[in-house]
Every structure is written in structure tokens, then in C-alpha cells.
Amino acid sequence: MSxxxxxxxxxxxxxxxxxxxxxxxxxxxxxFDRRNFHLFQPLLYQVATGALSPGEIASPLRVVxxxxxxxxxxxxxxxxxxxxxxQVILSDSRAAYDDLIVATGATHHYFGNDQWAALAPGLKTxxxxxxxxxxxxxxxxxxEREPDPQKRRSWLTFVIAGGGATGVELAGALGEIANDTLRxxxxxxxxxxxxxxxxxxxxxxxxxxxxxxxxKAERQxxxxxxxxxxxxxxxxxxxxxVTVKTGDCEEHIAARTVLWAAGVRxxxxxxxxxxxxxxxxxxxxxxxxxPDLSVPGHPGIYVVGDLANFPHQTGKPLPGVAPVAxxxxxxxxxxxxxxxxxxxxxxxxxxxKGNLATVGRNRAVAEFGKLHVAGFLAWFLWVFVHLMYLVExxxxxxxxxxxxxxxxxxxxxxxxxxxxxxTRTPDRA
Amino acid sequence: MSxxxxxxxxxxxxxxxxxxxxxxxxxxxxxFDRRNFHLFQPLLYQVATGALSPGEIASPLRVVxxxxxxxxxxxxxxxxxxxxxxQVILSDSRAAYDDLIVATGATHHYFGNDQWAALAPGLKTxxxxxxxxxxxxxxxxxxEREPDPQKRRSWLTFVIAGGGATGVELAGALGEIANDTLRxxxxxxxxxxxxxxxxxxxxxxxxxxxxxxxxKAERQxxxxxxxxxxxxxxxxxxxxxVTVKTGDCEEHIAARTVLWAAGVRxxxxxxxxxxxxxxxxxxxxxxxxxPDLSVPGHPGIYVVGDLANFPHQTGKPLPGVAPVAxxxxxxxxxxxxxxxxxxxxxxxxxxxKGNLATVGRNRAVAEFGKLHVAGFLAWFLWVFVHLMYLVExxxxxxxxxxxxxxxxxxxxxxxxxxxxxxTRTPDRA
Numbered sequence: 001m002s003x004x005x006x007x008x009x010x011x012x013x014x015x016x017x018x019x020x021x022x023x024x025x026x027x028x029x030x031x032f033d034r035r036n037f038h039l040f041q042p043l044l045y046q047v048a049t050g051a052l053s054p055g056e057i058a059s060p061l062r063v064v065x066x067x068x069x070x071x072x073x074x075x076x077x078x079x080x081x082x083x084x085x086x087q088v089i090l091s092d093s094r095a096a097y098d099d100l101i102v103a104t105g106a107t108h109h110y111f112g113n114d115q116w117a118a119l120a121p122g123l124k125t126x127x128x129x130x131x132x133x134x135x136x137x138x139x140x141x142x143x144e145r146e147p148d149p150q151k152r153r154s155w156l157t158f159v160i161a162g163g164g165a166t167g168v169e170l171a172g173a174l175g176e177i178a179n180d181t182l183r184x185x186x187x188x189x190x191x192x193x194x195x196x197x198x199x200x201x202x203x204x205x206x207x208x209x210x211x212x213x214x215x216k217a218e219r220q221x222x223x224x225x226x227x228x229x230x231x232x233x234x235x236x237x238x239x240x241x242v243t244v245k246t247g248d249c250e251e252h253i254a255a256r257t258v259l260w261a262a263g264v265r266x267x268x269x270x271x272x273x274x275x276x277x278x279x280x281x282x283x284x285x286x287x288x289x290x291p292d293l294s295v296p297g298h299p300g301i302y303v304v305g306d307l308a309n310f311p312h313q314t315g316k317p318l319p320g321v322a323p324v325a326x327x328x329x330x331x332x333x334x335x336x337x338x339x340x341x342x343x344x345x346x347x348x349x350x351x352x353k354g355n356l357a358t359v360g361r362n363r364a365v366a367e368f369g370k371l372h373v374a375g376f377l378a379w380f381l382w383v384f385v386h387l388m389y390l391v392e393x394x395x396x397x398x399x400x401x402x403x404x405x406x407x408x409x410x411x412x413x414x415x416x417x418x419x420x421x422x423t424r425t426p427d428r429a
Numbered sequence: 430m431s432x433x434x435x436x437x438x439x440x441x442x443x444x445x446x447x448x449x450x451x452x453x454x455x456x457x458x459x460x461f462d463r464r465n466f467h468l469f470q471p472l473l474y475q476v477a478t479g480a481l482s483p484g485e486i487a488s489p490l491r492v493v494x495x496x497x498x499x500x501x502x503x504x505x506x507x508x509x510x511x512x513x514x515x516q517v518i519l520s521d522s523r524a525a526y527d528d529l530i531v532a533t534g535a536t537h538h539y540f541g542n543d544q545w546a547a548l549a550p551g552l553k554t555x556x557x558x559x560x561x562x563x564x565x566x567x568x569x570x571x572x573e574r575e576p577d578p579q580k581r582r583s584w585l586t587f588v589i590a591g592g593g594a595t596g597v598e599l600a601g602a603l604g605e606i607a608n609d610t611l612r613x614x615x616x617x618x619x620x621x622x623x624x625x626x627x628x629x630x631x632x633x634x635x636x637x638x639x640x641x642x643x644x645k646a647e648r649q650x651x652x653x654x655x656x657x658x659x660x661x662x663x664x665x666x667x668x669x670x671v672t673v674k675t676g677d678c679e680e681h682i683a684a685r686t687v688l689w690a691a692g693v694r695x696x697x698x699x700x701x702x703x704x705x706x707x708x709x710x711x712x713x714x715x716x717x718x719x720p721d722l723s724v725p726g727h728p729g730i731y732v733v734g735d736l737a738n739f740p741h742q743t744g745k746p747l748p749g750v751a752p753v754a755x756x757x758x759x760x761x762x763x764x765x766x767x768x769x770x771x772x773x774x775x776x777x778x779x780x781x782k783g784n785l786a787t788v789g790r791n792r793a794v795a796e797f798g799k800l801h802v803a804g805f806l807a808w809f810l811w812v813f814v815h816l817m818y819l820v821e822x823x824x825x826x827x828x829x830x831x832x833x834x835x836x837x838x839x840x841x842x843x844x845x846x847x848x849x850x851x852t853r854t855p856d857r858a
Contacts, residue, residue: 036566036846053482055843063844072616075570075846093574126847141465141504145522185491187501243653399486401830414484415492417465418555 003028003070007077007088007097009269011038011061014305015103021333023068026340030095032088034061034077039126042322042386045166047129049136049173050181050415054126057390064252078269081276083298086397099300099336101271103329106306109265109284115118116237120258122196123166134258134417136174139257140182141417143189154254156194159236159242161198162262164207165357168217170259171198172360175224180361181415196226197253199244201233201262206357206365208319213365216374221361227249234262264320266307282309286317291347293332302335304328310348318350327351349402356382432457432499433769436517436526438507438698440467440490443734443754444532450762452497455769459524461517463506465489468555471751471815474595476558477566478602479610480843483555486819507533507698510705513548517695528729528765531698531716532758535735535749538694540712545666549687552595554855561688563846565603569611570687570846572618579683585623588671588683589665590630591691593636598644599688600627601789604653610844611791625655626682628673630662635794637748637784642794643644645803649788663691693749706730711738715746720759720776731764732759739777756780787811798818 004027008015011033022029037058046052061073080089086096108122121131136158143155158174160167173198181193198205198221204214205221206226217226229244236243241255266285273279273287279295280288286309287295293308295301305325309317320323331348338345354368356378364379366372373381387400432827433456437444440462451458469486476483490502496852505738509518516523537551550560566588572584587603607623614620627634627650633643634650634657647657658673665672670684702708704714708724709717715722715738722737724730734754737745747753767774783797785807791809795801802810816829 036570036844053484053843054847055482055845058845060614060844064612066613075567076574126845130847133519137465138504144504145505182491184495185489340662414482415465415489416484416555418483418559 004032004098004336005096005337006099006101007032008101008103009033009088010103010105010305011035011073012103012105012305012325014040014329015101015321016061016064016107017064017326017329018101018103018304019068019071020373021330022071022336024070024202025068025333027099027336029068029071030097031065031071031073031093032076032078032090033061033073034363035073036073038064040390041124043390044123044126044129045169045173047126047414048132048170049177050133050170051173054130058126066325069120073188074291079272080154081272082268083276084293085302086300097300099302101302101304101329101332102273103303103305103325104267104307104309105325106264106266106284107258109263110260111263113237116171116260117239118328119239120161121262122243122260123170124264124372124373130416130418132170132416135257135259136177137415137417138349140186140189140191140194142256144186145188150254152189154241154404155193155256156189157241157253157255158194158196158257158259159234159244159253159255160196160198160259160261161242162260163198163202163205163228163230164261164413166420167200167259167261168205168221168357168359169301171196171221171226172224172363175221175226176360179225192225194225196224197255198226198228199234199242199262200230203231204231209355209357209365209367210372213367213372213374217357217365220359220365220374224360226381234258237295264306270307273301273303279303290321292335292345293328293348302332304332310350312347313350321355323353324350358382358387433527433765434459434525435528435530435765436461436524437532438462438517439532439534439734440464440502441532441534441734441754442751443534443758444530445490445493446533446755446758447530447733447762448494448497448500448758450735450759451500451765453499454762454766456499456528456765458497458500459518459526460490460494460500460502461505461507461524462490462502463504465491465504466491467504469819470553472819473552473555473558474598474602476555476843477552477561477599478606479562480602482843483559487555504578508701510698510701512705512730515729528731530731530733530758530761531702531736532732532734532754533696533736534754535693535695535696535713535715536690538692539689540692542666543574545689548668549590549671549689551689552599555692559845559847561599562844564686564688565606565808565845566844569615569618569620569623571685572581573615574617581618582624582683583670583683584670585618585620585685586670586682587623587625587688587723588673588682588684588746589625589688589690590629590671591689592627592631592634592659593690596627596629596688596690597634597650597786597788599690600625600650600655601653601787604650604655605789608654621654625653626684627655627657628661628663628671629657629659630689632660632813634659638784638786638794639801642801642803643798645787646788646794649792649794649803650688652676663687693735699732699736702730702732708732711746713738721764721774722757722777731761733761739779741776742779750780750784785811785814834851 006029008031040057043057076090078088078416110116178191178194232246235245270285287303289308306320356366358364364382365374366378435458437460438725459786472486489750505519513728528780539545575581593766607620611620699714716732735749785795787793793811794803
């Protein structure tokens with residue numbers, strides 16, 4: 001095996017598209033991931049709210065890359081790098097590379113309050129999603145059994161920290177669950193009495209979108225019973241609820257369910273790259289990459305996706321969204337092919353096809369350059385873009401069928417309260 | 430609320446069909462379950478082997494019973510009974526009944542070796558199924574990364590304790606995974622090299638079936654690469670494998686994956702019924718019920734499903750299968766209606782429609798009285814019976830579509846290695 005060895009760390013959008021771009025090239029590719037599947041994260045909130053099952057938005061990496069004989073997939077966590085010897089270090093072994101692509105993404109960030117993690121789960125993994133689903137459904141179950149009105153109220157109060165796309169999507173789906181899905185399911189409570197609060201530090205929701213769409217998203221949420229607290233910050237979380245600070249005023253809100261969509265931080269390999277390869281990091285721990293996505297001074301090490309800060313195009317970092325990661329992954333894959341053939345390489349350029357965020361079952365906001373769309377049309381575009389990707393990805397036509405079926409019947413078939421293995425007692429929050 | 434109060438404990442096949450039989454009757458029904466969903470247990474092994482997602486074989490109890498205004502569903506675990514005051518005791522409250530139906534089923538039984546539970550999971554809950562799925566898939570992943578041939582062999586050795594229907598179904602599905610599903614997915618191992626051993630204490634597989642079908646099932650398993658060890662008992666399980674005793678000979682088999690399908694024991698409420706109502710129990714902890722399924726001496730307390738031992742029809746206990754539980758649940762529901770109208774009640778009678786067990790993707794054995802069928806026709810009947818039930822149950826036509834699709838494409842879409850919430854490190858067995 002004297003082939004040029006490429007190691008890819010991470011099988012998300014960036015790593016997977018890098019691998020595909022190297023499929024059947026004269027290189028030997030090894031993709032490491034801690035999980036055996038690629039996750040379609042943009043639909044993860046639909047698992048968290050019981051509309052889809054985890055299996056429907058995840059595909060085994062082996063299956064996705066099966067057709068490329070030059071690619072192997074290995075389950076394992078890369079914990080360190082040996083830059084001198086060009087090796088990645090796993091917990092139990094090493095692997096050598098000629099080119100390295102790091103695509104390990106980002107995780108939640110509790111701004112120094114890691115004790116909040118247990119009280120307010122974020123939404124990054126399949127386990128996060130089923131945990132959030134468990135908490136939401138359990139809250140309604142507990143409210144149904146609670147005779148004390150004040151305690152019942154706190155079971156029926158949901159606080160979401162963070163008014164970006166994830167927070168807005170979660171809040172919209174929760175509004176839909178309370179007003180629609182569960183409408184006829186309880187005898188002692190009216191699920192529509194649920195109070196859903198969306199807390200955002202900026203003065204408007206969806207800060208990366210233009211202000212007119214932010215305002216429209218807020219109005220759409222209101223019609224789903226979601227109240228937005230703008231210019232407000234969550235300053236404390238305890239078992240009873242959250243403390244929210246607006247200006248100089250602090251208020252404690254009794255809420256048994258708190259969800260975290262407020263911040264992300266680059267994954268740990270950013271720090272490893274800084275230590276081992278002198279990679280410059282930004283405040284969020286992302287690697288400030290060169291125009292060709294390499295680590296400055298290390299032409300054989302590339303960073304793509306949420307772990308990379310690419311400021312060369314607009315002066316600001318590109319957003320941490322799937323299209324950026326995919327285009328970067330593909331770019332690096334092609335760059336390695338071109339390098340080996342001695343072809344010149346031009347810098348990475350992101351082609352922005354537009355921004356979409358969905359609000360509940362038939363509303364969304366969309367930005368395509370100067371064109372701003374809100375309401376049903378935007379929602380339809382959202383469905384089209386996301387489900388078409390899934391369909392194309394692994395022949396997931398059935399997910400589309402299921403989705404349309406659930407949409408028409410207002411059904412949420414995956415409404416299961418499950419937990420870690422071998423839980424036999426009822427779950428208590 | 431002066432209506433006649435019926436409390437049902439457990440939302441499995443027995444409890445659910447009892448509730449349905451009481452739907453819109455002039456009684457007030459409360460169904461307690463520890464989980465918020467009804468689980469279609471006969472297809473649970475398909476979750477364990479990655480063919481279906483948990484959400485596809487589970488339905489929220491609230492949704493199933495929504496249309497009956499006289500039935501409420503409450504999430505909670507009944508831990509004790511107050512027979513004098515006719516109340517069930519939950520961990521945090523009490524509920525009064527006039528008639529009580531106990532349908533809490535059975536759990537695994539490790540014959541006094543509860544320390545085996547962590548080493549060899551059984552298959553009763555959704556969490557069990559995803560845990561088994563995790564172990565099976567992880568074993569192939571670890572084998573792919575293992576350079577030592579002996580250790581690799583032990584990752585590729587799977588032992589299933591128990592050759593009843595569950596054990597046979599698991600073994601068949603595992604054979605299919607190794608020989609078919611994973612065939613092109615690995616670079617360093619051949620999944621078909623996997624060794625699958627089915628250990629059964631009796632002298633043949635599927636003891637409740639007639640001997641000719643047992644022999645056919647064994648032959649079908651052989652063609653899937655499954656070897657049956659008959660007249661053999663698992664006498665020890667450790668982290669390295671199992672010790673199997675055949676006659677006087679003990680042998681240690683190195684196997685990193687051991688699954689338990691060998692024994693079930695009645696759920697804990699059987700013991701509570703014995704203590705509080707003097708219910709007679711059999712050796713497996715099941716309640717020996719009267720011909721009308723009541724606890725002897727307690728005409729208002731009924732036991733249905735796997736928790737009941739009903740010997741009055743054949744002299745032997747009826748088997749612990751879904752059709753028995755469903756017919757018993759329906760019988761007790763109707764009995765309560767008839768009692769209230771002063772109508773006479775005849776004893777319970779089980780109508781046996783036949784027995785089915787499936788072996789892999791296109792083989793099965795079926796017994797309908799004197800008619801014995803094996804092979805593709807039996808498999809087709811099995812599909813028909815099980816999927817038609819699901820389709821009828823909650824309009825689950827999509828599961829049928831997905832299933833047929835998976836069958837044709839030999840796909841197992843739900844091949845995810847997941848674990849308890851917030852697991853971020855790679856899973857090691």
C-alpha cells in the first residue's frame with residue numbers, strides 16, 4: 001500500500017462530502033467517526049418532537065460509502081495528533097496520513113455553566129433528540145397527573161434558550177404539539193394551555209436573517225402560542241426553572257422543561273490542532289483556516305465545516321450550516337486530487353444558495369439574496385430542499401411518504417418516552 | 430363520578446384489549462402503564478437487528494384509546510395493592526377500583542444469575558432492542574479494527590441462549606445480517622465468517638412446536654450459518670464468553686456478544702397478588718387463575734396475559750403469546766360488561782388460531798392444528814399475520830411499505846449504534 005493516504009476525521013456533512021469527492025481517486029482514504037452513522041442534523045428537531053424516528057434521519061456510514069473501494073470506514077475517536085510523524089492518535093491505536101481532513105464539527109456551549117447540561121439538554125446528537133422528546137412528552141404526562149394547579153403550570157411551561165434556527169424550529173414544533181397533536185389525548189389538562197417561551201439575547205429572532213424575516217418568524221410563532229423574550233438572557237437554570245435577565249430586571253420562571261439552543265463551541269480537536277500544529281483559534285474555538293482551508297503553515301492538514309472559521313470571503317466567518325460544510329468538504333477532496341495531478345488550486349469560495357428556517361407545520365422564512373419569502377411558500381421550499389436531499393441521499397423516498405402522511409393526518413407516530421438501556425421504572429424528570 | 434370504576438394495570442396486548450372491550454361502556458376506566466406506549470413485541474427482534482425503528486412498532490397508548498371518552502391513560506407504576514379498600518398503590522398516589530385487571534406480563538429470568546443481565550441482555554423492551562442492536566453492530570465494527578485473529582474471532586462469535594421463538598428469530602436475523610446485509614460493508618473482515626450459536630436445553634428447537642417443524646427450523650437456520658447446540662445449557666457467562674454444558678461436558682466459548690432468550694418470569698405484581706390477595710402462584714411466579722380469569726376468592730380482581738397461568742383448558746398453562754393475552758383481555762372486558770347487566774358468564778376459552786415462528790428473511794415454520802407448513806409459504810403467512818395486525822392497529826400501512834422495500838433491497842435502514850442519552854464517547858462493549 002504505497003498509495004497516498006488521506007485520513008478524514010468525522011462523518012458529518014463536511015467529512016462525508018470530502019470522502020465522496022475522493023471516491024475512486026488514486027488515494028487510500030480512511031474515515032474515522034465515533035458513531036457508525038451519518039446524521040441529517042437539520043431534521044434532528046423533528047426527532048426531538050416525535051415526528052420522525054432516529055433511523056429515518058441517519059444512514060450507516062458504511063452503506064453510504066460502500067461503493068468506493070478505496071475508502072474504509074472505522075469506528076473510533078481521534079483524541080490527539082502526531083504532526084511530525086503525520087499520524088492521528090486514537091484511544092487504542094494510531095493511523096498514518098499524507099493528507100488529513102478534520103471535520104469534527106461543534107458541540108453545545110453553556111458559557112461556563114456546564115452544570116446546566118443536565119437541566120437543559122441541547123440538540124446535537126440522536127441521544128439529545130430522544131432525551132428532549134422524553135422530557136417534552138413526560139411533562140404533559142406529569143401535568144395530567146398533577147392536582148396542584150401551580151405545579152401543573154410549571155410542568156406545562158417550556159423554556160427554550162436561544163432564538164436561532166434551532167430554537168425557532170423547536171419552539172414552532174412544540175407549539176404545534178401543544179395546539180394540535182395532543183389536542184384530544186388528555187382528560188385533565190388542555191395541552192393548548194402550555195406556555196412556550198423563546199429566550200433570545202439579541203433584539204430579534206434569527207439574527208443571521210434580515211430583520212423583516214425575523215419579525216415574520218416571530219409573528220408566525222405567536223400564532224402557535226410561542227412568546228418570544230427578546231434582548232433577554234438565561235442567567236441561571238435550576239430544577240425548578242430558569243432565571244431570565246432583561247435589561248436590569250431578573251425574573252424567575254417556573255418551568256420543568258428547559259431546552260438549550262443558545263450556543264455552540266468548536267469540538268475538542270480544534271484545541272489539539274492549536275497545540276500540535278499552532279493553528280490559530282477564534283473565541284469559539286474554531287480554526288482560522290487559510291484560503292484553501294488548510295491550517296496555516298501545514299499544507300497537508302485541512303479543516304472543514306463547523307470547526308473551521310473561514311473569514312476570507314465576507315470578512316465574517318461563514319455560518320455553521322450544512323451547505324458550507326458540504327461545499328468545503330467537496331472542495332478539499334477535489335483539492336487533494338488536483339494537487340496529486342500537479343494542477344493549480346484556487347481558494348475556496350462559498351456559493352450561498354439561500355437560508356431557510358421553518359416554524360411549525362406550514363410556515364417558514366426563506367432568504368435568497370434579495371428575495372425574502374415567508375409563510376407557506378417558504379415552508380414548501382424548506383420541505384422540498386430538505387426532503388429532496390434525504391431522498392437523493394439514500395433513496396429515502398419512504399421518509400418523504402411518511403412525512404407527507406404525518407403532515408396530512410397531523411400524526412406524530414414516534415411519540416415514545418424512552419431512555420437509556422434497561423430502564424424499567426417510570427421516568428421522572 | 431359514581432360510575433363503576435375499572436382499573437387496568439399494563440398496556441400490553443392483554444390490558445389494551447381489555448380497555449378496548451370496555452370502550453364506551455357505562456364504566457369509568459383508568460389504564461396505568463409505566464410507559465406511554467403500547468409495544469408490538471412480536472416484531473421487537475426486528476428492532477434488535479436494525480430492520481425497523483422503535484417508533485414503527487410502538488403506538489402511544491393515548492392515541493390508541495383516544496376515541497373512548499370513558500377511558501383515561503395515566504403514566505405511572507403500580508407498586509402495591511390495598512385489597513380491603515380496593516385501591517391500587519402507585520409510588521406517589523392511590524387509585525380506587527371496583528374491578529381490577531392486572532396485565533403486567535413477564536420479564537427475563539436469569540435463573541438466579543442476575544449478574545448475567547449486563548453481560549447477556551434479553552429482549553423485552555425498546556431499550557433492550559436498541560441495546561442488542563448496538564452490541565451486534567459494534568461487534569462487527571470492533572472485529573474490523575482488531576488485528577489479532579483470535580480476538581477478532583471472539584468479536585465475530587455470537588451466542589444466543591434459548592431456542593424458543595425469540596431465540597430462533599434473533600438467530601435467523603443475525604444470520605441474515607452476517608451473510609447478506611453487511612456483505613459489502615467491511616474491508617478487513619468477511620461478515621459471513623461470523624459464528625452464530627443457538628443454545629437450547631431441550632433436545633430440539635421451538636419446543637412448543639411439533640417435532641417435524643423443530644427439525645425444519647433447525648435446517649433453515651443451518652442454511653443461514655447458525656449452528657444449534659441442543660440439550661445444552663449456559664452455565665456461566667463472563668466478559669469473555671459463555672460456558673456451555675452438554676451432558677457432563679463443559680466448554681468455554683469465546684464470544685463478545687451473548688444474547689438472552691432463555692427464560693421469562695412473571696412480573697412483580699404476581700407476588701403482590703399472592704401477598705395481598707392470597708393468589709396461588711406457579712413456579713414461574715404466574716397467578717393460577719380461576720376459569721373466569723379472576724384471582725380465586727377475589728371475584729373483582731382479574732389477571733390476563735403472561736402473568737396468568739390458565740390450566741383449565743388443556744391441563745397445561747396456555748403459552749405466553751400475544752393471541753392468548755388479547756383473547757383474555759377481551760374476555761374480561763366483556764365479562765365486566767355482562768356482570769353489570771346481570772348476564773351469566775361462561776368460563777374463558779382460548780381459540781388457538783395457530784403458531785408461527787420466523788427464521789430469517791424468507792423462511793418460517795407454522796402450525797395450524799394438524800397442518801404443518803415450513804419455508805417460504807409459512808414466512809409469507811407470518812408477514813401477513815403480523816403486518817396486517819400492525820396495519821389494522823394504527824393505520825401503519827407505511828410500516829408494511831417500508832418492510833417490503835427493505836425486503837426487496839435487503840436494506841436495514843435502522844442500523845444505528847446508539848446509547849443512553851448524552852453519550853459522546855465511542856461505545857465499547
